[in-house]
Amino acid sequence: MIRLMTIKVLVLCTGNSARSILGEVLINELGGGEVRAYSAGSHPVGEVNPGAIKKLRAEGHEVSDLASKSWDRFSGADVPEIDIVITVCDNAAGEACPIWRGAPVIVHWGIPDPAADGDFDGAYQRLRTRIEAMLRLPLAQMNPADRGEALGRIHEKALTAR
Numbered sequence: 236m237i238r239l240m241t242i243k244v245l246v247l248c249t250g251n252s253a254r255s256i257l258g259e260v261l262i263n264e265l266g267g268g269e270v271r272a273y274s275a276g277s278h279p280v281g282e283v284n285p286g287a288i289k290k291l292r293a294e295g296h297e298v299s300d301l302a303s304k305s306w307d308r309f310s311g312a313d314v315p316e317i318d319i320v321i322t323v324c325d326n327a328a329g330e331a332c333p334i335w336r337g338a339p340v341i342v343h344w345g346i347p348d349p350a351a352d353g354d355f356d357g358a359y360q361r362l363r364t365r366i367e368a369m370l371r372l373p374l375a376q377m378n379p380a381d382r383g384e385a386l387g388r389i390h391e392k393a394l395t396a397r
Contacts, residue, residue, distance in 0.1 A: 240375045244272045244319045251276025251303045252284040253350045254323040261366045275306035290355040340383040344390045
């Protein structure tokens with residue numbers, strides 16, 4: 236029996252309270268077990284934004300195990316190897332990141348902050364569109380360079396479609 240590789244994705248934002256949480260939930264629920272997502276923040280606020288919880292519940296997603304956590308939880312020897320890191324806020328994209336186990340591809344999908352502008356519907360839809368496109372890719376068969384290029388194109392295409 237051939238076992239397919241599970242792609243591990245870390246979704247990063249500064250506070251890990253809204254965008255990265257939305258991304259984690261969407262990837263895990265839409266990924267069908269072939270993709271596993273985690274989320275974290277460089278300066279986590281310590282709780283998930285109530286607007287993110289409300290949006291996820293409204294869309295029928297499970298929210299009971301969500302937590303705002305530090306990206307330090309994903310660096311070191313006893314952590315999962317990460318294949319893809321997606322930054323969803325401009326601040327996190329510009330920060331010096333820890334060394335991730337697995338030498339992941341790092342891509343930036345800048346999404347406006349719903350914690351600041353209140354547009355959880357927009358953030359959710361922007362992330363869902365990109366994640367659905369990502370999940371149509373043969374990620375497990377792609378080399379890291381091709382993965383990075385394809386994930387970057389997904390974001391660029393979404394920006395030009397607006």
